[in-house]
Amino acid sequence: MLDFNVCDNTVAKYMKKPKGTPDQRQRWKSFLRNHSPQIIGIDFLVVRTILFKAIYVYVAISHDRRKILHFGVTSKPSSQWAIQQLRETLAFDGTTKYIIRDNDQIYSEEFKACIKNFGLKDTPTTPGNPWQNPICERVNGTLRRDCLNHMIIFNEKHLYNILDEYVNEYYNPSRTHMSLGKDAPEHREVQAEGKIVSKPILGGLHHIYSRVA
Numbered sequence: 001m002l003d004f005n006v007c008d009n010t011v012a013k014y015m016k017k018p019k020g021t022p023d024q025r026q027r028w029k030s031f032l033r034n035h036s037p038q039i040i041g042i043d044f045l046v047v048r049t050i051l052f053k054a055i056y057v058y059v060a061i062s063h064d065r066r067k068i069l070h071f072g073v074t075s076k077p078s079s080q081w082a083i084q085q086l087r088e089t090l091a092f093d094g095t096t097k098y099i100i101r102d103n104d105q106i107y108s109e110e111f112k113a114c115i116k117n118f119g120l121k122d123t124p125t126t127p128g129n130p131w132q133n134p135i136c137e138r139v140n141g142t143l144r145r146d147c148l149n150h151m152i153i154f155n156e157k158h159l160y161n162i163l164d165e166y167v168n169e170y171y172n173p174s175r176t177h178m179s180l181g182k183d184a185p186e187h188r189e190v191q192a193e194g195k196i197v198s199k200p201i202l203g204g205l206h207h208i209y210s211r212v213a
Helices: 008-012 022-034 079-090 109-117 134-146 156-174
Strands: 039-048 054-062 068-074 098-101 121-124 195-201 206-212
Touching: 039 079, 039 134, 054 079, 054 134, 054 156, 068 079, 068 156, 079 109, 109 121, 134 156, 156 195, 156 206
Parallel strands: 039 098, 098 121
Antiparallel strands: 039 054, 054 068, 195 206
């Protein structure tokens, strides 16, 4: 946070409009807005290695702060693996009430039962409407545009290390969001004085800017 102002319209005019009837969109948007601090969105994205092997990434994100709470990497996704990722997502959480997900086959009946066993409300999106899980769908695109599209992935460990650095050193503590008043998921104080210095992330793909006395 370097005390610079950016016009909201600069970003907003490029955002795509969601599909669906106005009433349907309004009801769902009201649900997301009213329960934002209690919602976690989960989803998967596929990443290809240099040899075109598919690696699957599980992502869980909080709706109120846009913080990536947990991610997992595997080349052999299964319902049991997905359940373990859910457990790790919720291990230290006491505020979540709703899990938003799509209708992928990996979300088995056992997975759905696990959500209920945590005392949560399973909230699947309707088929063909990814806009109903907007925060997670958007962060998946961010992971590709900001990080993965610029990397050649060798294997699962390599992918995990890249995501770990991006998420825990850049996205959560430093990447600003218009919806957070240009704050980061992990709150940053505004620094109005001092020399601006930069710290490279992922070999200089991104930089964290801060002020020092």
